[in-house]
Amino acid sequence: MTAPAATRRPRARALTAEAGPLGLRVPVRTALTCAALLLAGFAAFLASVVMGTYAVPLNDVLGALFGYGDGAADLVVHTLRLPRALTAMLAGIAFGLAGAVYQAVTRNPLASPDLIGISAGAGAGAVATILFGGVTAAGAGTFGAVPYGALGGALLTAAVIYAFAFRGGTITGYRFVLVGIAAAGALAALTRWMLARADIDQAARAMVWLTGSLNGRSWSHVEWIGYALLILLPLTLALARAYQLLQFDDATALSLGMRLHRARIVLLIAATCLAAVATSVAGPVAFVALGAPQIARRLAGTAGVPLVTSGLMGAVLLLAADLAGRLVLAPTELPVGIVTGAVGAPYLLYLLARSNRAGRGG
Amino acid sequence: MRKSGLPYLVDVSDTPAAAQAPPAPAPPPPARRGAARSVALTVLVLALVVAVFASLAVGSKSVALGDVFAALGGSREGDAVVVRDLRVPRTVLGLLVGLALGAAGAVAQDITRNPLGDPGLIGVSAGAAFAVAAGIGLFSLTHSYQYIWFAFLGGALAGLLAYTVGGTGYGGATPAKLALAGAAVTLFLGSFTSALVLLDVNTLDQYRSWAVGSLAGRNADLGPQLAPFVIAGLILALALSGRLNALALGDDLATTLGARVRTTRALGAVAVIVLTGAAVAAAGPVTFVGLVIPHLVRAFTGPDARWLIPCSALGGGVLLLAADVIGRVVARPGELEAGVVTAVIGAPFLAVMVKRGKLREHTR
Numbered sequence: 001m002t003a004p005a006a007t008r009r010p011r012a013r014a015l016t017a018e019a020g021p022l023g024l025r026v027p028v029r030t031a032l033t034c035a036a037l038l039l040a041g042f043a044a045f046l047a048s049v050v051m052g053t054y055a056v057p058l059n060d061v062l063g064a065l066f067g068y069g070d071g072a073a074d075l076v077v078h079t080l081r082l083p084r085a086l087t088a089m090l091a092g093i094a095f096g097l098a099g100a101v102y103q104a105v106t107r108n109p110l111a112s113p114d115l116i117g118i119s120a121g122a123g124a125g126a127v128a129t130i131l132f133g134g135v136t137a138a139g140a141g142t143f144g145a146v147p148y149g150a151l152g153g154a155l156l157t158a159a160v161i162y163a164f165a166f167r168g169g170t171i172t173g174y175r176f177v178l179v180g181i182a183a184a185g186a187l188a189a190l191t192r193w194m195l196a197r198a199d200i201d202q203a204a205r206a207m208v209w210l211t212g213s214l215n216g217r218s219w220s221h222v223e224w225i226g227y228a229l230l231i232l233l234p235l236t237l238a239l240a241r242a243y244q245l246l247q248f249d250d251a252t253a254l255s256l257g258m259r260l261h262r263a264r265i266v267l268l269i270a271a272t273c274l275a276a277v278a279t280s281v282a283g284p285v286a287f288v289a290l291g292a293p294q295i296a297r298r299l300a301g302t303a304g305v306p307l308v309t310s311g312l313m314g315a316v317l318l319l320a321a322d323l324a325g326r327l328v329l330a331p332t333e334l335p336v337g338i339v340t341g342a343v344g345a346p347y348l349l350y351l352l353a354r355s356n357r358a359g360r361g362g
Numbered sequence: 363m364r365k366s367g368l369p370y371l372v373d374v375s376d377t378p379a380a381a382q383a384p385p386a387p388a389p390p391p392p393a394r395r396g397a398a399r400s401v402a403l404t405v406l407v408l409a410l411v412v413a414v415f416a417s418l419a420v421g422s423k424s425v426a427l428g429d430v431f432a433a434l435g436g437s438r439e440g441d442a443v444v445v446r447d448l449r450v451p452r453t454v455l456g457l458l459v460g461l462a463l464g465a466a467g468a469v470a471q472d473i474t475r476n477p478l479g480d481p482g483l484i485g486v487s488a489g490a491a492f493a494v495a496a497g498i499g500l501f502s503l504t505h506s507y508q509y510i511w512f513a514f515l516g517g518a519l520a521g522l523l524a525y526t527v528g529g530t531g532y533g534g535a536t537p538a539k540l541a542l543a544g545a546a547v548t549l550f551l552g553s554f555t556s557a558l559v560l561l562d563v564n565t566l567d568q569y570r571s572w573a574v575g576s577l578a579g580r581n582a583d584l585g586p587q588l589a590p591f592v593i594a595g596l597i598l599a600l601a602l603s604g605r606l607n608a609l610a611l612g613d614d615l616a617t618t619l620g621a622r623v624r625t626t627r628a629l630g631a632v633a634v635i636v637l638t639g640a641a642v643a644a645a646g647p648v649t650f651v652g653l654v655i656p657h658l659v660r661a662f663t664g665p666d667a668r669w670l671i672p673c674s675a676l677g678g679g680v681l682l683l684a685a686d687v688i689g690r691v692v693a694r695p696g697e698l699e700a701g702v703v704t705a706v707i708g709a710p711f712l713a714v715m716v717k718r719g720k721l722r723e724h725t726r
Contacts, residue, residue, distance in 0.1 A: 186709035341553030
């Protein structure tokens, strides 16, 4: 990082666009990665609608989409596959963005809703709802009040974490992480305790939810997460510049004219809401929030965690994992939470092992 | 070398006055910290003694302290049987697990240079959990003494895998790579554990009682069997403590100063794997102890690993034994598992310490 090295190195090629006060500069490799991910996501989305135990020809899919389809295909596409694929896509975006913001703000590659207690809070809320709320539906798809229990658990946990981590007008990454892991540990122990005492059938049902599943997601789920993203997505993207600066150390960010305290809190709250909403519709799906930003960073070759790329990566990961979970052991379906870890983690391990050049290691 | 703030006028280092002056420009460890360390160590030792006796005396049947001493002296009358046959093995086991987790947590946070570095982080707990689930689901094990060695082996293999992946490529096992590889291995194995548990209700039924983390109902000879591993791990951790301090400077500076960064980190990982493997095998995933205790202890000892590691070990013993005793008392005649109690006590404590600003980001 010395000055001579900086002058010797050719400037990274970038696409720039300026409109009034707004300036946007995107490195070419990041743009290409985003384009590739968009294509992959689109392909995975189409495949999720077309493939399954009952294959719907692409023509019928288009028919169902544009309203000239007939009976069976129309039913499968409209009531089963389309809402499920949309839920996967939106939840994936939310998990990816939430993970990226957590990792950037705390400057810790391990920070993610999984480890900071948001998922644990959602899990405890959901399991409590299943055990004490008398959720007796046999099907794994009909969870009744469980999403509300999960959302409540996640937001309550987040509120407690903020209350304890807030000091001197702001929340530093270190305090947030520490209080977060404390909350995660306590809530995970509470969940295991409830599971160990529960009736075994209820425990089994709770385990399915705790793994994360997209089985039987309906249009109400899509609406729910769709409206939430309509608010949270613009809010997060509007703070993209603050997000970039927060990845430097505090002194640099301040000297670049950042209102550090406020930006950090708003970003963390937005990320928490993203994670909570995504968890409430899909369950605490493992790995996406932690892995997507790290994979995105290595694909795009950026120094920090890229925001938009992470969101797209999350969507691709969740769509592909859900598709794999439906096809691999068909007709048995694997919950998506099993597949994300089983597929995504080895890929991240491969990227880690392959990164053998200086500066790419961390 | 100019040691004064005076610019260039006089090279003060050659003057007799400067030669006689105390050589320490670096702030010496303040006397207060030295005192705080000694006090912390003394308090922890005393607390551990109290916790041990409480663990021997308190339970669904309380035993008078006199009878406890009698039992330890060899008596086999009345309550002494309870103490000798049930409470002593359980206390020994709790002590070993607590010491192991506390020390492992401190080492794990040093080698990953990450406050999230809990001993479960380099994949050990997930490996043990997967091995237990596989032992129950695929090999039809039914008793806890059967899957203890499964757990140990699984934990060790998973830890090795994480370390190997984190250690390939440029720079070896850098903290961030090690932590990420550990998290990835944890999530990878967690997927398979969930699959095993979801596909078979009987597996879930047995697995969930192991996963909650408890010291109850373990075989009497388990403590002596695991003791060699824990003791070896503790000795390794303590022997490494001075070298771990060098790692805190950052890999580049440590290398410049002649520290063998890779060897130290590899040996640290071995200590963590052995200690955590033994602890998780014995008591299930009670990893919260290893996560919280080093943070709390660091507030009193500072980041010096030579103090942090022994104090964390003692603190781990105190927390686990205290949690076990409290678990026996609060839910009479039933018991609350130690794994639940440690988290329920530890989490608010840590949160309050953070809120009061007692815990600051350490310099690493």
